[in-house]
Amino acid sequence: MSAAEQTIEKLISQEYKQGFVTDLESDTLPPGLNEEVIRIISAKKDEPEWMLQWRLEAYRHWLTMTEPRWAYVDYPPIAYDAISYYSAPKAKEGPKKLNEVDPKLLETYNKLGIPLYEQERLAGVAVDAVFDSVSVATTFKDKLAEAGVIFCSMSEAIRHHPELVRQYLGSVVPAGDNFFAALNSAVFSDGSFVYIPKGVRCPMELSTYFRINAAKTGQFERTLIIAEERSYVSYLEGCTAPMRDENQLHAAVVELVALEGAQIKYSTVQNWYPGDEDGRGGIYNFVTKRGDCRGAHSKISWTQVETGSAITWKYPSCLLRGDHSIGEFYSVALTNHRQQADTGTKMIHIGKNTKSTIISKGISAGRANNSYRGLVKVLKSAENARNHTQCDSLLIGDRCGAHTFPYIEVKQASARIEHEATTSKIGEDQLFFCRQRGLSAEDAVSMIVNGFCKEVFKELPMEFAVEAQALLGISLEGSVG
Amino acid sequence: MLKIENLHVRVEDKPILKGISLTIRPGEVHAIMGPNGSGKSTLSNVLAGRDGYEISAGSVTYQGRNLLEMAPEERAREGVFLAFQYPVEIPGVSNIYLLKAALNAVRKHRGLHELDAIDFLKMIKDKVKLVEMNEQFLYRAVNEGFSGGEKKRNEILQMAVLEPRLCILDETDSGLDIDALKIVSDGVNSLRCEERSFILITHYQRLLDYIKPDFVHVLAQGRIVKSGDADLALELEDKGYGWIDQQLGAVA
Numbered sequence A: 001m002s003a004a005e006q007t008i009e010k011l012i013s014q015e016y017k018q019g020f021v022t023d024l025e026s027d028t029l030p031p032g033l034n035e036e037v038i039r040i041i042s043a044k045k046d047e048p049e050w051m052l053q054w055r056l057e058a059y060r061h062w063l064t065m066t067e068p069r070w071a072y073v074d075y076p077p078i079a080y081d082a083i084s085y086y087s088a089p090k091a092k093e094g095p096k097k098l099n100e101v102d103p104k105l106l107e108t109y110n111k112l113g114i115p116l117y118e119q120e121r122l123a124g125v126a127v128d129a130v131f132d133s134v135s136v137a138t139t140f141k142d143k144l145a146e147a148g149v150i151f152c153s154m155s156e157a158i159r160h161h162p163e164l165v166r167q168y169l170g171s172v173v174p175a176g177d178n179f180f181a182a183l184n185s186a187v188f189s190d191g192s193f194v195y196i197p198k199g200v201r202c203p204m205e206l207s208t209y210f211r212i213n214a215a216k217t218g219q220f221e222r223t224l225i226i227a228e229e230r231s232y233v234s235y236l237e238g239c240t241a242p243m244r245d246e247n248q249l250h251a252a253v254v255e256l257v258a259l260e261g262a263q264i265k266y267s268t269v270q271n272w273y274p275g276d277e278d279g280r281g282g283i284y285n286f287v288t289k290r291g292d293c294r295g296a297h298s299k300i301s302w303t304q305v306e307t308g309s310a311i312t313w314k315y316p317s318c319l320l321r322g323d324h325s326i327g328e329f330y331s332v333a334l335t336n337h338r339q340q341a342d343t344g345t346k347m348i349h350i351g352k353n354t355k356s357t358i359i360s361k362g363i364s365a366g367r368a369n370n371s372y373r374g375l376v377k378v379l380k381s382a383e384n385a386r387n388h389t390q391c392d393s394l395l396i397g398d399r400c401g402a403h404t405f406p407y408i409e410v411k412q413a414s415a416r417i418e419h420e421a422t423t424s425k426i427g428e429d430q431l432f433f434c435r436q437r438g439l440s441a442e443d444a445v446s447m448i449v450n451g452f453c454k455e456v457f458k459e460l461p462m463e464f465a466v467e468a469q470a471l472l473g474i475s476l477e478g479s480v481g
Numbered sequence B: 001m002l003k004i005e006n007l008h009v010r011v012e013d014k015p016i017l018k019g020i021s022l023t024i025r026p027g028e029v030h031a032i033m034g035p036n037g038s039g040k041s042t043l044s045n046v047l048a049g050r051d052g053y054e055i056s057a058g059s060v061t062y063q064g065r066n067l068l069e070m071a072p073e074e075r076a077r078e079g080v081f082l083a084f085q086y087p088v089e090i091p092g093v094s095n096i097y098l099l100k101a102a103l104n105a106v107r108k109h110r111g112l113h114e115l116d117a118i119d120f121l122k123m124i125k126d127k128v129k130l131v132e133m134n135e136q137f138l139y140r141a142v143n144e145g146f147s148g149g150e151k152k153r154n155e156i157l158q159m160a161v162l163e164p165r166l167c168i169l170d171e172t173d174s175g176l177d178i179d180a181l182k183i184v185s186d187g188v189n190s191l192r193c194e195e196r197s198f199i200l201i202t203h204y205q206r207l208l209d210y211i212k213p214d215f216v217h218v219l220a221q222g223r224i225v226k227s228g229d230a231d232l233a234l235e236l237e238d239k240g241y242g243w244i245d246q247q248l249g250a251v252a
């Protein structure tokens, strides 16, 4: 192995810092899935009958489906009966205020670098923290309520805003959309719900932190964001999990609805436990994320930095229904050791003058496989649709792989589609050049990787950009002068 | 400052340098000329510490220390600078960022405080003027989309910023138009001082018209086959390397 590769391996193979387990008493269902389990989940959450029926329908549909195998990833069959579908930290009663939350939990969040109190005071970021399956605390509720913004856990939304949930849940990702989405629809236990009223610019960044703590549980969160006409919201999502030998399933569904003139910016820093060097353990991250630009001039941006998970299967997509609507996808996916990622996006152009931008940066090291899979589809109705796609891969060492699967389907002659792809290696030349100028090998690699990801990092909200940098083991390229 | 003694270097078992000896004192300018493939870049890479070269014999002492034991970044921080024959591109990393990071790494090593943004910017603007570059180049990615001549000028800018002790210029004049050659030479001349030494690798006398060397060496087939003063370069320009071969033939 060359000096460059060694340096890079050292950098990317830093210990997984979030791998601790919190010792909490929890209320966990025994493994297994059947209608009874779904009834129990629904009952635990005090759900209305329609919600239970919706879940059961999804479950029955799921039973008829088979797991998709088209992704460029390889894993043994998942034993769905060996997974527990509900685990919640035990509390006498649901916490009503932050000071009623189990101190151990709060400590965990502090360890993860998201001090809820701190954030409450300083950052102006409202946090909804989902621990295993239930939403633990939502900060900043009052200030948001003043603006008319609803930001709460999905379970709460089902109880307090049933009309909104009923109207929008499954309207972007139908219960039977795909195998994992159907499973999620049947058993989702919590997640975040956001509603921004007409003309409101959400007064702060909203943020959710997902954490899988208990062993042998799956996490199936469900997020729904509704942005009414001319509203704006920026939403951040972070994820971590303890280190465990067995694989754990994470199958989330995220639905975004942007009405006329609304903008939703959705950013993710995903750092689920990736498994060890030999590929033992780690999270299977099979996620369905889709945004619906329902109104004219609406805009949805997905920005993701994916460094964790043993397997990532994830295609945040945009349905560009409204005329002049805009979809964006900015992604950095880093895989190392035996990690596998098959990720990308779908941009479906339906309305006139719709525009989409895709910028994907894949970094692959060790024996990892990193695939970009993207679909740009222009329907007959989408006159003057435009897409620009740029897919860059950076290889580190020669045992890893980068693959690009761009699919383009155009039914409208006026469409303009551009696709650029590059593959490069961190060169000995680049590294030597930097060292010749006095930089250490570590700093040089950081700088090069950071430069490679720059177009994506600049899309992240500031505090997340810093976190993303830290995750890649690199320091942010500060703007000079 | 630099003492190379009987240096033998192999690449993939192939001997490239076959016994180079060269002494450079502070303030001196040495020009190295010689046919393509004679080992000039190999010598500069070995001095800068690039991987992939096997030192099969000999030694290199730099400011009293064994240079060959030092990591490339340590050599750089101790003042060894190589202006590359083929400067690399680093997409996404701005020139100014690289310069600041490099300068601060060097300063830290020398026990100086890091420059803050304001001082740095002031300093860098002076240096940019020295090589008559447009300031916009500072904000572009390192060498990305630069013309051949612009890349070379950028190397000199880096040299001016880092203020090294030993400057090795590997064919920095190649690919420069007349004006750029003058600018680069003026830049080098303005950096000439009693403590700073230069190794100029070049194929052309015209560089040496602008930067007058104290010594000229001819490298052929991995050996320094002839050394002289500035006039040797003129003679070479006149008679070509064949003239040296003949002389060598006569000796052999």
Ligand SMILES: Nc1ncnc2c1ncn2[C@@H]1O[C@H](COP(=O)(O)OP(=O)(O)OP(=O)(O)O)[C@@H](O)[C@H]1O
Pocket: B011, B012, B016, B034, B035, B036, B037, B038, B039, B040, B041, B042, B043, B052, B085
């Ligand atoms: N990595 C390598 N692998 C194999 N051969 C090499 C390698 N590096 C250098 N060489 C060989 O060593 C010899 C000297 O090369 P070098 O680049 O030092 O020549 P040079 O004097 O700088 O030539 P030029 O004037 O063309 O720049 C050449 O024959 C070259 O092919």
Ligand SMILES: [Mg+2]
Pocket: B040, B041, B042, B085, B170, B171
């Ligand atoms: Mg050369």
